[in-house]
Every structure is written in C-alpha cells, then in structure tokens.
Amino acid sequence: MKRKGILIATLALLAIAGFITYQTRFAYSEPDEVLTQDEFVETFEETEALKEIDGLDRVGVNGNSPEEKILDVMHQMTHQKIVANQKWGAVPMTTRNIEQLESIVSSTDNIRTPEVKKQLLQIIAKWKQGDFSEADTDHNYIWDLQDGTLGKARGLLSKEEELQFIEEWFIEGKVEEDK
Template structure:
C-alpha cells in the first residue's frame, strides 16, 4: 500500500513538472499591460538613458550590409518586446534605430526577394507607428527567415518585464558586453 502512495505522489509531481515545463517553454503569453512607445520614449529616449547604446552604427550595419546582418539587427530589436526561452543579443527599440533600419531596408538591394523586403518594410512601418502588438509574430517571421530553431517567441513581455529587460540589457550594459564577445 505504501508503494502505491509513493507512486501516486511521484506521478503527481511529474504532472506538475510537465505543466511547468509546458508553460515555460510552449505556452503563449499575452500580458494585460505592455510598455507603450510613448512611455519608452519619455522614460528612456528623452532622458538620454540609452545614449551610450543607441544607434545602429555600433552594429556595423549600413546600406550595403547583407540580408543576414539586416535580419539579425531586426531580430535583436524584437528581443525587447517578446517572451522567448532563449535570446542572444539585444538592440534597443528606439525611434532612431527604427528609422535607421527602415532606411537601410528601403535602400537595400541585398534582400532575397521583393516579397521579403515588402514584409520587412511593413513590420518597420508598424514599429514606426508605435505598434508592437505583433512583435512576437514579427520576431518569428524574421527568425524563420534566419532558419531559427531555438528561441521562438511565445508572446509579448508585460510592461514590468520589458522594463526589467531594458534595465538589464541596456542600462546595466549586458547588450554592450554581448556585442564585445
């Protein structure tokens, strides 16, 4: 009888562990409140808190960059907004960076097809309007173009989570440390 009780407890623990793993790896996350672009600009851009890390020149990207570099830049920009188990690198989603990547894509002759270029420009147009409601879908579109296999977005960060991400990656300098590796 004692073995049966131990077995039941073990199965219950496995079920709970499975649920936790599912929620952390696969469940889609939709927060109640997200950080708006106006709040981001007011709290970070206008205060020049991101001055050291703002601008795409540190990434080496320009109008002659290959598609791979353009996609990597956009991919890293989405990291500020999305929930994913794995994230490598981050570039702040500043007004300036959005405008720069828009100009680079618009003038690029290195994008694989007109359809992909158009889709990237549509993504940027949403971002320029402060619409990040589909940043997870934008991330996954870019991620698929890059043939990603780890780090698929499964939702959007809440306002608090994004603020923590900004603090860790941009204010405390994790993004700069990663870029130097």
C-alpha cells in the same frame, strides 16, 4: 501496497512538475499592459539614458550590409518586446534605430526577394508608428527567414517585463561595457 502508494505519489509529483514546467516555459497569456513607444521615448530617449548605445552604426549595419546582418539586427530589436525561452543579443527599439533601419532596408539590394523586402518594410513601418502589437509575429517571421530552431516568440512582454529587459540589457549592460 506501500510501494504502490509511493509510485502513485511519485507519478503525481512528476505530473505536477511537468505542469509547472509547461506553465512557466510554454504557456502564455496576453499582458494586461504593455510599454507604449511614447512611454519608452519619454523614459529612455528623452532622458538620453540609451544615448551611448543608440544607433545602428555601433552594431555595424549600413546600406551595404548583407541580408543576414540586417535580419539579425531586426531580430535582436524584437527581443525587447517578446516572450521567448531563449534570446541571444538585443538592440534597443529606439526611434533612431527604427529610422536607420528603414533607410537601410529601403535602399539595399541585398534582400533575397522583393516580397521579403516589402514585408520587412511593412514591419518597420508598424514599428515607426509605435505599433508593436505584432512584435511576436514579426520576430517569428524574421526568425523563420533565419531558419531559427530555438527561441521562437510566444507572446509579448508586459510593461514591467519590458522595463526589466531594458534595464538588464541596455542600462546595466551598458555600464558593464563601459568598465
């Protein structure tokens, strides 16, 4: 009888642990408040907090870049906005980066099809207007083009989460690079 009780208690603990793991890794609820592009510009661009890491030239993307590199930069730009279990790399979602990206994508012949190029330009056009309400969907479209297997977006970061991401990846990360 005692063993049966221990077994039941163990199974209950495993079920609770599984539920907690699911909630923290896979479940997602829409944030109450997200960081707007105006707030981002006011806090980071107008204060020049990201000046040293702004510009796509620092990541080696230009009109001659292959599609793979362009997609990689767009993918990394979405990391500032999305919830995912894994993220590799980040490029700030600045006005300058968005404008440079638009120029690069519109002028390149290195995108696989006209349909993909059109979709990428539509995504960039939303970003240029400060609309990141579908950044998770945008991420997953790009991620699918890259044959992604890990790190699928499952929602948008809250305002606080995005500010923390910016601080960790762009402010503190920049300081570490400068040393």
